[in-house]
Amino acid sequence: MFNNKKGIIMNTIKKYFVHAFALVIVAGVISSCTSMDEGYKDFIKDGEVSYTGKIDSLHIYSGKNRVQIKGLFISDPKIAECRIYWDNRADSVVVPIARTQGVDELNVVINNLVENVHNFEVRTFDKLGNKSIPVYKVGTVYGDRYQTSLYNRPIASKYFSPKLTTINFASMDLSTGAYATEVTYTTTANVTAKVQLPIAQSRLDIADFKLGSAFTYKTLFRPNPTSIDVFESVTTTVTDNEIQYLNNFYYPFTRLTYDGARWGVPTDWVVNDAAKSHIVSSVNYGGLDALYFSFESGWGQPAINNGKIYQTMTLPAGTYTYTININATSYAADANDKGYFVVAIGNTLPDVALVETAASTLKWERAKNVTPLIRTLSFTLSADTQVSVGVVTTSAVMTSSTGRHLKINSFKLVKQ
Incomplete structure (x- = not known):
């Protein structure tokens, strides 16, 4: 009988212990939640952070002491302006944006840039000053340093005959960005005319060249295929244009x-x-x-x-x-x-x-x-x-x- 009482007492003690332990856990959870809630309130005491939609499809096109910046506004109708920073925010420009219901385009030219590689940062803002996350892009600006490296395409040979004038140009280093040679000449009707020869071609035939007259030519360059500006070599004037009185007179004969x-x-x-x-x-x-x-x-x-x-x-x-x-x-x-x-x-x-x-x-x-x-x-x-x-x-x-x-x-x- 003593043993039975002892068992009853032990079970009662265990039951109270379990209840007490449960109460401790619940109290701890409540305390923890209260602390978290207080930290969250501290974090948002000035209101929730709101971000505007960032610029999409950002591209920067090289130019002569300038760049063209293009991008798309797709997701956020609240965007009111776009700010473009460059060179670690040493300078910037603000572009007002009038959003429509569709996709809108950013298209801005930044002038008076020094010839160099520039780092650009683009952010959007709404009317309340909320900003987007930044979008970074690198752009290259060309100028006098690139210009002075350019040279005119050499002439390999030239023939002036009554029926056809032919100018054969030498090859060029295509890594310079050369893409065409432009020739200006006087026609048989005494009119000034211009013609461009792609840099991949070497032979230029002119059927209406005025025999005995001079012509000028220059080589055109783009430092990269998407450059918004064309650079030109110095212009060369050619006056020693010996008249050839035969037609179709050299290899390859037509x-x-x-x-x-x-x-x-x-x-x-x-x-x-x-x-x-x-x-x-x-x-x-x-x-x-x-x-x-x-x-x-x-x-x-x-x-x-x-x-x-x-x-x-x-x-x-x-x-x-x-x-x-x-x-x-x-x-x-x-x-x-x-x-x-x-x-x-x-x-x-x-x-x-x-x-x-x-x-x-x-x-x-x-x-x-x-x-x-x-x-x-x-x-x-x-x-x-x-x-x-x-x-x-x-x-x-x-x-x-x-x-x-x-x-x-x-x-x-x-x-x-």
């Missing part, structure tokens, strides 16, 4: 017709039937081998008998030089070939057999494989005269594995 593989007929040249000695699919070709000026007989090709290729023009009085730049030739000036470079009065060239004695011949020289492979013929006209300039040839077929060829890089007919 073609009037082409067999699709090798042989062709050049534009701007008179090519007689005898010079069209290459027959492909019942069509005759002659005057061009690939894009070189050419005569060829033998090696499976027929003989050429009195072939003529020439141009005719009226030249003013004066002294002229006719220059032929030969690429390669097997002409030996013997019985197997009679090739001539000829200048003659009139609208055609004399036959091969008459070149050396014809009254119309002003100047001639035999074509032969003798270095240097440049031939120059000089002649003088006392009055305006119609002349023909070109090449005539008769060449035999020697064997099936041999022959004669004359390949020419360029011609030049200029007044001294």
Whole structure:
């Protein structure tokens, strides 16, 4: 019985202990909540923090001592202004914003910046002064330092002929930002014209250039593809524009017709039937081998008998030089070939057999494989005269594995 009483007493003690422990825990929780609540009230005693929507899709575009800043206002209709800071808030600009129901754009240009890399910070504000979280972006400003590093694109060669003026430019370092060359010239109608040649192209053809006039050119640059400003090199004036009286006179010669593989007929040249000695699919070709000026007989090709290729023009009085730049030739000036470079009065060239004695011949020289492979013929006209300039040839077929060829890089007919 004593043991039963002892058990009852122990159970009663445990019950009171559990209740007391529970009361302690509840008191602790209440105390803790009270402390947290008091801390929260301290934190928001001046009201909850409110942020405006930040700028979206921020972009900064380089320029000459300036930048253009663009972005979008998408999420917050309460935005009333945008503030742009740069260089650790050393300077800033405030842009008023009139929000609409849709997406609005920030588009502002900041001028008078020094040439450098600048760090920009952009925040939005509402009418109560609440601000957004910052958006940071880096922008590059270009100026005199970049400008002085620019140079004009060199000219590799230039040709001025009655039908076409051609200016060939040299290549450039594209990392400079060069994107075009702009040429200003006088047309045949005495009007000033401008044309731009993309930097990836080297050849500029002008059909209405006034012969004997000067032209200017400059190279245009963008320091990066999205730059809002164009930089220019110094302008170069070109005055030594020697008139070339021939058309289509240098490699690569342009073609009037082409067999699709090798042989062709050049534009701007008179090519007689005898010079069209290459027959492909019942069509005759002659005057061009690939894009070189050419005569060829033998090696499976027929003989050429009195072939003529020439141009005719009226030249003013004066002294002229006719220059032929030969690429390669097997002409030996013997019985197997009679090739001539000829200048003659009139609208055609004399036959091969008459070149050396014809009254119309002003100047001639035999074509032969003798270095240097440049031939120059000089002649003088006392009055305006119609002349023909070109090449005539008769060449035999020697064997099936041999022959004669004359390949020419360029011609030049200029007044001294």
